[in-house]
Amino acid sequence: MFVDYSEISDDAKVWIYPSSRKFYNTEIEALESSIKSFVKNWQKEDENFKASYQFLYNRFIVLVVEYSETAISNAVIDASVSFILQLQETYKVELLDKMNVCFKQGEFVQYKELKDFKKLLKNKALTGKSIIFDNLVNNNYDFKNFWEMxxxxxxxxxxL
Incomplete structure (x- = not known):
């Protein structure tokens, strides 16, 4: 069942999919429509399954699930991964590579391979105060408090 993100508890499961590039303004309306449609239909018959999403910085797709009965099934996870794979193909982006690093450089969000990120730190292009996105957080509390730091x-x- 689709719910507003504000109704999701801190214990909810979170998956963050960073895009290898910023989505173009011409893509955003259709992309958000696809995401919302997927989340609305994702286990819609199960009233114990609450799902929502965030689309942030025109780059991050965040799926959030609160399920009160039992653990989230593999079928639920498989459905979301299949959806993300479809988006990758449609928009020609990478969304599943967790070994890349996202960070802010000024007002822009950058997406770099880990080796390139290390070089930026070594060359002092980034400092300890630079903002990073921890796309490995896995619950809503950590997402709200420790994703961007x-x-x-x-x-x-x-x-460092």
């Missing part, structure tokens, strides 16, 4: 306060600080 200074590198020095994140697990990425080992690369």
């Amino acid at each position: 200074p590198i020095e306060d994140s697990w990425y600080n080992r690369f």
